[in-house]
Amino acid sequence: MAARDEQVAVHVEGDGVGGIFGERRVGRAEIAASPRKNLSGYARTKHYNTNITIDLAGDEAAGTCSLIAVHLLDPAHPSAHADAGAVYHFRCVRTHTGWLFTHVRAEITWTAGVPLFAGLPPGDPAPSG
Template sequence: MPPLEPPTDPAAQLQWLVDRAAISDLLVDFARALDDQDWNAYAANYAEDGVLDIAPTISHRGRSGLADFVAASLGRYAGTHHLSSNHAITIDGDRATARSYLLAAHVFDAEQPHRHADGAGWYLCRLRRTVQGWRFTHVTLEIRYVAGEPLLH
């Protein structure tokens, strides 16, 4: 389905721009929270019924427990570095979709930062406007390649 065209009415255009900026900020905060190991802030980016799918087999449903779920995986690394770019956002009222590119490095040991596992792909996201602002209702991570050392499982 092609993306919806931006509105032509000036007031609607302004809202469209504000919504796009808010969604892009959410995608950036999503990465920041992972790299800061701020698991609660990461989970707060999701709606209460939000879903995280790491294709093809890893999944978590609901905001409850999401912080612990992500911490159990990424908390094993000394640090991570997630880059989020190419935010392709489509807004349809109080619903939206976004596709953002991902490049991530996972450092095993802070004393040996040359040892890392890298991955790249994109996040396919569905979002909903809530009273707290835009929140993810479904995030699917599609990994396109991995490099360096193997990721921890």
């Protein structure tokens, strides 16, 4: 597992479920690899999370947060970028090591600019959905 993947994986419960663009990913390794897989064609990305809500119920929690994401294809052409807005829906559980995500789903609510995934390498299929 790549170093960046490991940074994501430590926040996911062992058999956690993630989803974005209609894809379902199960387990730490699949979920942790998602950003690398989906963002590999971009030179730079910037993701802003805001309006986080969390409802606690003992050792479980559920919540949402809003996301604005900017994806730059080529630093030499900064006006060409793929943008998206989304709402993350998540559930967590408290474990002996702390809070871990058990379910995370991104609901894309809008896009603008260059189509998302325009920067993926040739032959690398864009996520469905």
